[in-house]
Amino acid sequence: MAPRVVVLISGTGSNLQALIDAVNSGALTAEIPLVISNRSKVFGLERAEKAGIPSKVLALKPYTAAGRTRVEYDLDLAQLVIDAKPDLVVLAGFMHILSPEFLNQFPTTPLINLHPALPGQFDGAKAIERAFEAYQKGEIKHTGVMVHRVIQEVDGGEPVLVKEVEIKPEDDLAALQERIHSVEHVLLVQGAAIVLEEEAKKKSAA
Ligand SMILES: Nc1nc2c(c(=O)[nH]1)N[C@@H](CN(C=O)c1ccc(C(=O)N[C@@H](CCC(=O)O)C(=O)O)cc1)CN2
Ligand SMILES: NCC(=O)N[C@@H]1O[C@H](COP(=O)([O-])[O-])[C@@H](O)[C@H]1O
Numbered sequence: 001m002a003p004r005v006v007v008l009i010s011g012t013g014s015n016l017q018a019l020i021d022a023v024n025s026g027a028l029t030a031e032i033p034l035v036i037s038n039r040s041k042v043f044g045l046e047r048a049e050k051a052g053i054p055s056k057v058l059a060l061k062p063y064t065a066a067g068r069t070r071v072e073y074d075l076d077l078a079q080l081v082i083d084a085k086p087d088l089v090v091l092a093g094f095m096h097i098l099s100p101e102f103l104n105q106f107p108t109t110p111l112i113n114l115h116p117a118l119p120g121q122f123d124g125a126k127a128i129e130r131a132f133e134a135y136q137k138g139e140i141k142h143t144g145v146m147v148h149r150v151i152q153e154v155d156g157g158e159p160v161l162v163k164e165v166e167i168k169p170e171d172d173l174a175a176l177q178e179r180i181h182s183v184e185h186v187l188l189v190q191g192a193a194i195v196l197e198e199e200a201k202k203k204s205a206a
Contacts, residue, residue, distance in 0.1 A: 002031045003087035003196050008094035009037045013044020015092035015114055018185035019192065020051045028189055030196060034084040036077070038096050056080055060096065074102035081106075088112070088196055091150060092188060095125065100152050110195050111150035112160060114188045116180045118144035119162060123155035128177050135167045142166055143176075145183045147191030160191045 005023075007016050016035060022028035035048040035055040048055040058080060063073040081089055082105060089106065091113040103111070117127040121143070122134075131143035144164040149157035165180050 002029055003199070004033050004085055005030045005088045005090055005192060005196075006081050006084045006086040007032055007035050007090045007092050008081075009035060009042065009044040009092050010039050010095040011042050011044060011093050013042065013047040013092070014181060015184055015188050016044050017047050018189055019090065019092065020047065020053070022189040022192075024051075028193055028196075030088075030192070033086075034080070036080055038077075038094065044093075071099055071101045074099045075105070078102045078105035087199060088192060089150075090114075090188070090192055097154055098150065098152075103150070103152060110199060112147055112191055112195055113150045113155070113157070114184055114191070115146050115148060115155050116143075116184060117146065117155070118164065119146055119148070119155075119159050128180055129173065132167070132171075132173050132176050135171075140167075143180070145180055145187050147187055160194055161187050163187055 005019065007019060009016050019028065019032060023030055023032060032053050035044065035053050037045055037055065037057050038059055040057045040059060045055050058077050060070065060073050086109055089109060089111040091111065115127060117131060122130045131140065134140045142164050144162060146162045147160045148155065149160060151157040163183055165183055167176055
C-alpha cells in the first residue's frame with residue numbers, strides 16, 4: 001500500500017498541486033487521502049476537489065469566537081489528521097502555528113514544513129517579503145527555500161533539504177516570489193520523498 005501523505009494548506013495550494021502532480025506522474029510513490037485547510041474558499045481546496053482528493057476545512061475563528069482555545073482547535077485538527085492514518089504530514093503553506101499539544105499527538109509520524117527562507121533566516125510569516133527588504137538594504141545577497149521537520153520552535157526544525165535562491169538586482173518582489181515558488185514546488189516533492197524513504201527504511205529495519 002502506498003504511503004499516506006496528509007497535506008495541510010491555507011491558500012492557493014500551488015505546493016499541494018506539486019505533490020498531486022508528483023503522485024499522479026509516479027514521481028512520488030504516495031497517496032494523498034486528505035487535504036485540510038484552515039481557511040475556506042481557498043483555491044487549494046479547488047485543486048484537491050479537481051484531483052478527487054477529500055478535503056476538510058477547520059478554521060480557528062469559530063473556536064475563538066466561541067471562547068474556545070487554540071489548544072482545543074489544535075486537538076480537533078490533530079484528530080482529523082489521525083483519522084486519515086498518515087505516514088507523513090506535510091504543511092504546504094499552512095499558516096497556523098501548531099501547539100505542543102498538537103505535535104504530541106504525533107510521536108512517530110513525521111511532520112514536515114515548506115518554508116521560503118534559509119535555516120535561521122526570516123522564520124515565520126512573510127519570509128519572502130522580509131528577505132526582499134533585507135536584500136534591498138544590502139543585508140543579504142541571496143535567500144532560499146527549505147523543507148524542515150516540524151517542532152514547536154517555528155521553522156526551527158531540522159532541515160531535510162535546503163536550496164539557495166538567487167536575488168537579482170533587477171528583481172521586484174513578484175520576480176523573487178516566482179523564482180522561490182518554482183524552487184518550492186521541486187523541493188517539497190523531493191523532501192517528502194526523502195522522509196518517506198527514511199520511514200520505509202525504519203519499518204524494514206524494525
Ligand atoms: N509549531 C510549529 N508550527 C508551525 C511551523 C513550525 O515550524 N512549528 N511551521 C509553520 C509554517 N510557517 C512558516 O513556515 C508559519 C505559518 C504561520 C505563522 C504565523 O504567524 N501564523 C499566525 C497566523 C497568521 C495568519 O493567520 O495569517 C498564527 O498562527 O497565529 C508563522 C509561521 C506552520 N506551523
Ligand atoms: N511560513 C510558511 C510559509 O510562508 N509558507 C509559504 O506559503 C506559500 C504557500 O503557497 P501555496 O499555497 O501556493 O502552496 C509558499 O510560498 C510557502 O513557502
